[in-house]
Each structure stands twice: as structure tokens, then as C-alpha cells.
Amino acid sequence: MLRLTKKADYGLMALKFLAEHPEVHSQSAKDIAEAYGIPPQLLAKILQRLTKVGLLRSHAGINGGYSLSRDARTITAFEVIHAIDGPLFITSCGPKTGSSRSCDLVDSCTIKEPLSRVNESISELLRAIRIADLVDAVPFDRRTHAKTGQPKSAQFDRQLVSLS
């Protein structure tokens, strides 16, 4: 499984949408939701959460809506996912006995430590992906014919290529 939630998907899609329309001052949650067929009220709540963590700026009132609070090239997928889904642990047992329900085999779980390094790697992977990268992305079938001169995000490609 290892999949992220629909809410995180929606959040990323919304940020991408905002990044694609920089000329519009602010887009309402309803507008974005209709563009993708997302339940408007659900998206609204997601955008509110993204606003609370400072990724978005909100503006109420007529012609109000949301806008990116930072440049799309500085917002990482990790931030978005973390804001919506909370901290990600590949191990089922969280690292701390804090707020999260720590499983009862914290001491006997011999596998948690080596996998926490994988966890860190995935985090770094997501930290290397920025909203701007999603905007520039090209479908696979067109990718082969794309002129590769000066890609927008060299680090993004390097990260992925080095692993495949």
C-alpha cells in the first residue's frame, strides 16, 4: 500500500493549480474544486489547513480565495504532505512515545531502526520535489521527444534517475 491519502493528493493538486495560474490574484476553493471534480467542502478544509501552516494565504469576502504564500519553486511536496497527513513513518511504530499511539513492541521491534533510514530517504525524496516541478511535468509518452536542454529542476531529475 504505502500510499498517501486522497487529501494529500487534493492538496498537491490545488497547489499545482495555484502555481499554474499566477496571474489570478486568488482562486476560491470552489473554483479549484470544480476544476478537478473534488468535493468543494473537503477541499476547503484542506486549504484551510495549508493556510494554517503558512503555505497559503487566504482572503475572505467576495472575489476572495487562496494564493500561494511563497514561490512555487520553494514549496516542497514534503511540506504539503506533512501538513495534511502528519509526519510519515514507514515503520508502523512511531519513533517516539509521544502523541502517536506507539505500538507495544517498541523494544522488541528489531526492524524499526534500519527502516528508519529508508524513511529518511523517502523524506528527502519528497523534499526534493517542489510544486513548480509538478507544473513543469510532462506526460511520459511526450517525455521521450521533449528537448532536454536546460530542465527546470535538475536536482529533481538527478534524484530520480540515480535510483532507477
Added chain:
Amino acid sequence: MLRLTKKADYGLMALKFLAEHPEVHSQSAKDIAEAYGIPPQLLAKILQRLTKVGLLRSHAGINGGYSLSRDARTITAFEVIHAIDGPLFITSCGPKTGSSRSCDLVDSCTIKEPLSRVNESISELLRAIRIADLVDAVPFDRRTHAKTGQPKSAQFDRQLVSLS
């Protein structure tokens, strides 16, 4: 969350346990479960699934149990997770309209394609980790003092270091 299930954790722990005790011909599910405080019946089902995909060999009867069907250095974490949790997709929408419930915005999901590359990267990451690597793993605080001459799995370290 992006975490793998407890079942996958249990499966990896069990395989690691088997890899750590190569001298014993076969360990029963009950023995392994007691070693880690895992519900025996649940672990039994997990091991049965791992047997069905060919990662384990089972033997019924008295003094029966499970044993690795291949060398621990050839079994990847990806195989185990895939066998237990099924295929992993970082996007909430599966790639095919097949068995899995494909979400209704397959066409409007503009984010699925770029993230599928991340998905592939994570797969490669897990494919690079073998059960033998889990056995050799050393806790972090002891890791700094460990003599690094000839590590057991150079590729494992290289993969992780290159990302952190």
C-alpha cells in the same frame, strides 16, 4: 502517513529472525511470534502468505515450521512488502482500472503522473534492501564507532547516503 502496515512489519521481522538462525532447520510461527510478542495466529497467516509467494518453505507436522526458501541476501524488502500489502502506489488513485478501486478523477488527476516517478524511486529503494541487511544493521549510537572496512552491503549504504 505513508506507512506500511503492521503485517508487513511482522513479516520483515519474521524473515529477519529466520535469517538470524540459519542453524535451525525450521522455526514454527508460534516460536517466532513469542520471540517478538506478536499475536501467533496473525503471524501464522502472514507466513502462509509469504509461503504462497515462494519466499518461505513450510513444513507441517511436529517440529515443523518455516524456513527461508532463498538466501537472505537475495530477498528484498520490496518482495516482502509487496507480498503482504500488495502493490504500492504513492498516489491515492491506482494506475489501472483493474481490481483496485480506481478513483473517479483518473483523468483530472494531474498530479498522478509526476508522483508515479517518486513511487518508482521508493520501489527501487526498497528493492535495494535485503533481509541480510536487516540482520547486519547496527543501532545508530554504535554505528559511528563501527569499523567500516568492507561493509556487508555496499549498495545499501550508497543508496541511503546519496539521499541524506
Added chain:
DNA sequence: GAAGATGCGAGCAAGACGGTCGTATATCCG
């Protein structure tokens, strides 16, 4: 044939997830 093991299906409680509703509040415009 009894004991100890796997194989397998059904079932079940708790929680997560996706989504809705209602209401309060802020802002713009006429």
C-alpha cells in the same frame, strides 16, 4: 492415533478516511 504444526475461511471491534452539514465570521459591493 495423539500431538503439534500449517492452511484457510469467516467474522469482528476499533479506528482511519472521505465526505457532509451547520454555523460563525470576514470582506466586498451597491
Added chain:
DNA sequence: CGGATATACGACCGTCTTGCTCGCATCTTC
């Protein structure tokens, strides 16, 4: 002012997943 449009927020709810148990059949050794 007052209506229209938007965000802010909490409560709620149905459904699916997850973790786990139970029961029974089957296999194998002593």
C-alpha cells in the same frame, strides 16, 4: 446598511481498512 460571497471551524456519519480471533481441515511425526 445589508446582501452576496468567501473563509473558518467543529460536529457528525457511513464505509472501508486494519489488526486480530475463532474454528476447522489437513498434514506429519512419534
